[in-house]
Amino acid sequence: MVPAALLVWSAAAAAHHLNPLALAVLCLVLVAGSGLLLLRASSSAGARALDGRPRRSFPATLAVALLLAAAAGGNAADESSRRHQSAVAAAATAHTAVTVEVEVTGAPRRLKTPGRSGLADRWAVPVTLIDMSFDSHQVQARARLLVLGGAGWEDAAPGQRIRTTGKLKPSEPGQPEAAVLSASSAPLTLGPPGLWQQGPGELRGRFTAAAGHFDGDARGLLPGMVTGDTSALDAELDTAMKSVGMTHLTAVSGANCSLILGALLLAARNLRCSRASAAVLSLLGLGLFVLMVGPDASVLRASVMGAIGLVALAGGRPGRGLSFLCLAVIGLLLAQPELSISFGFLLSVLATLGIVMTGRPIMSWFPAAVPRWVAAAVAVPLSAQAFCGPVIVLLQPQFSSYALPANMAAAVLVAPVTLLGTAAVPLVPLSPVLAAAPLGVAAAFANGVGGVARFFAGLPGAVLPWPEGAFGAVTMALFSAVCLAAWWLAFHPARTAGLALAAHGRTVTLLGRMPRFPDGLRALWRGRRTGLVHRPGRGRLRVCNQSSGRKPQWLLPRPHAPGPRHRRPPPGAM
Template sequence: MKPAARVSLGKPEPAARPPTPERLAVHAESGHRLGAAHPRQEGPVDLRMVPPAVAAWVAAALAPALSAGAVALLVCGCLVAATVLGVAGRRRARSARDRPARERRTWISGGVLVAAGAALLCAAAGATAAGLHTAAVHDGPLPELAKEHAHVTLRLTLTGDPRRTRGRPGQPRTVVVAPATAIRVAQGDGTATVIRNPVLVVVPPERAEAWLGLLPSTTLEVRARLAAPDDGRAGDIAALARVTEEVPRTLAPPDLAQRLAGSVRQGLLDATDGLPEDARAMIPALVMGDTSRLPTDLWNAVRAADMTHLIVVSGAHVSLVLAVFIGAPGTASRSERRGLAALLGVPLRTTAVLGAGVLIAFTVVCRPGPSVLRAAVCGGITLLAIATGRRRSLLPALAAAALLLVLYDPALARSYGFLLSVLATGALLVIAPRWSLFLQQRGAPVPLAEAMAATAAAQAVCAPVVAVFAARVSLVALPCNLLAGLAFAPATLLGCLALASAPVSGTAAGAAAWLASWPARWIAAVARTGAGLPGAEIGWPGGWAGAAALAAVTGGVLLVLRPALRRPWAVAVLVLLLVLAVLRPHPLARWVTGWPPPDWRLVACDVGQGDALVLSAGGRGAVVVDVGPDPAAVDSCLRDLGVRHIPLLVLTHFHADHVSGLTGALSGRSVGAIQTSTLYEPPGQAEFVRQEARKAGVPMAPVVAGERRRLG
């Protein structure tokens, strides 16, 4: 029986003596000395901050779709219900203290009622914040001018880096977009209004170069034609501003912090310039989320393998950098005695201050995206715990970070990136330790069990959300992320070393970048290999209905897996089935699906808008005429047909819906020659074909009138 808690009703007791070797603090639930147990197994999971965070998040996500009156009604209802629950909870708790213990059993305790009231208060706060944010976005004349497609002169301040868009698969990345805050709008009749509305600047291809070097916090004046945003972004920006002049007029340069950050970022780009193409592209992506150098085929491979979290700076990057300084997050109360700070003998409070400086610098240099903000706030709460000498509680820190960020920027409540970041981190904290222990009990080595559990847990909770907007499921995500994880830490840390040393020594930065190139190239090779497998990904219904279906399927698979993992033969069967599903051997696929039919001669591939025709040349060879707009679609079609050799690839003209899928047709196949039209229009698409043919080592020649060929 636990001893009763002592309550002092008289004068306060003297302060407790500090713990001595004879009198050590123990954990209230486990009875073990604090710090003696494994941190992931020390006490129950603290979920008290989770309901308030979820309530605020849901309310902030729903509020922009409601009218102002509905939001006000929702807020008032939450406040009234919270007050009622709070009063009822306090009364129930007070009456429970006056009754004997055997009479205190009740379906709902006073504490639960108070907690529910607190969650409703947070929901009211979330709805209020989202309502105010939506009102601020649509304040002033800009939204109405956007509906009229007005031509205006805008004065604006950039809030992010201008970047090239990727558009639909296979399309050249020519359009540049830049987030900004419009601070003044002048209409054609001379009327000028001071405003403060978020906008998205869209720069056409011919004017892109003048924008790509601009830094956040730069103040500009441009002429633009406004357009209303689509429904998906109507709550986040007031207008799209399509630039109509050659060069923007700079009114104020970026601030000092952004100039320094821009110099550091450029230093890393310079340090990686002489490296092989994949390393040159991957290192800036791994270190600071700059994907501008990633070729389309590598980007598609990373996406197909569900490895995009590695190349857009996320919580893993922030945690890795912070762990070097203060110790790994999993060390809980012992973290203050680990990391670089402990090695240098830095005191606790100084460690927290310096760690905050590292966190701020990393966030500014790598840009505060949704997942970076989440990790930065979590890290800040951890540093506060270190500074005050408290035990680090990671799940409450995650929930508190989500709550604070949703209230600060309600647009994050509708961000897929933020949702994926929070879900993945929660899975690592709650699910992964249990799965790791389960695998260890089945004989798996500890490092392998922890890596598999972390990857599988994150994939299980994130895959349904990915299906919402991607309408697909990756079957190679688990093995690819496991293999890439071997190189992620060294590539990122060496890349960060190159980033930090670039302003001091270009030679040192180049050496660190060269070392980072090896693990970076490994990650790229894993992505390309995994995405190149026939069954790398399968289509899945999109939207939240598809997400619910995938979540149900995932739950069913987990129920089957748990007993199956106790039997070696069952594990072998499951692994074999997964391998067959991913490899899709051609004879087996034909036997299961009946496709392709025997002795096929001509197939028109389903590539969406555009054309891709395949003519059998015997064996595993075929002549391909046009390749459609999507590399993945034409690649999948050729794989299903078993085509491994293309003696001749004909491109009838250079429009995107006929040539943009070229990388998919060339991927993993030998190609004898490419013949094209003699009309090289549009020039950008013709140059794209030349570059891809050159990279693949395939000769390219124009078609000659009257020419005949016989193949097969």
């Protein structure tokens, strides 16, 4: 599955950088290669094993991988052409003023810096274009837009149909949106969201309002960790979380989804449900959680990666988790080819890959007396940080010195915040009195998470500079490998001492097998030495220059050394 995932990813990414002709040639080459491999596999299909079953054919697997890559490349080319060669792209290139009718597809996000108009509060809202009018023309097209607006856009809810005016401009390279709309008017609501979107939106709004009654960091951190609403997050706390590598805790991530899924699995198993029924009930519960948070691309990606990470830690076969990860990558890239150039998707895959490949081995390093949850609290952030570090350096060339201890300290607090906060979400509109207890406990633990971030961010050397570019990524990868090796050596002192003694013995043996210098070469080598030379009979060391022997050796002049005393004639002597 690994070659298939890599080929699909490469083809989807190439579609965003190649012109249509080159991409068509690439897809044809992939299809032709797949056909040749299938012919080779069919010719050798008659080979049978001793038990009568057909042998596994790697050419057939590679042929399927090439077909999937061609499909991903074609899908990505279609998406790219609709983004860059449509009427929307032409209007964005000309910076045309338009009147649009859109459907909101995600929650508003507060911008950190004001726009050109000087407005302090500006919001970024992902939408889908339905209708567009400009210069007496009307265009009906489905395209993804990003609206940048001021007052009124913070209340936009997913599923709403809105009409507004503004000016289109091209999106940044690598962005999935076809264009960016700078809104010049407040949104005019044309229709409410659907029932399956309106209910979760009201739950998120009421939970955010209930969390606003708490003081401290829980006011903005609790809604972000439970429902993904980061609108009330303090800017200083956000900076502290970034400094210590805890940004994934400010919103719903794969860790939250894995906690929800794990809790549902344990509850179902305690109720004596079978494995199949427990899996179905847990997946349904995870689906409801995703629906409450908002089924956008980042949340769906987090839920899939969190489920795979949980399977990798709970199961006993790392290869199965890797196969599930490859299947998830192929499915997500075929459904959304723009994920191939998303750093967020890459970090999610690398973090899950680290947990799948090294999570359980790191947990096995701990002694049997250490609880399993403590080992998991160390293994998960260590493995994820080791695999994500080189990519993080490409985005932000700095090194978070306390990222591992900060995440380890916060890992104990994340579970109560996620579980108790999620349990309080349906209780807030139904019974605020019953919701007060779990909400208060979750708020206390959320304040603890914020305190951990602020404490480690305030330590000296919390953020250190790191080289940029490919050199920085390679050095970070080497540093991560050295850190994993150091952890292994620390947990295996006996084997470490044995390895050190073995290395010492091999070094001595190697030095003993090296050829020795003949006596003549040894004498010549000694004769060419320079430095302090002991001259017998002198009683002191002298620094002299070694010569070939044809000239006498002269002492180097010492200007500040005391010389021999000159005898002075007695008074009156001539």
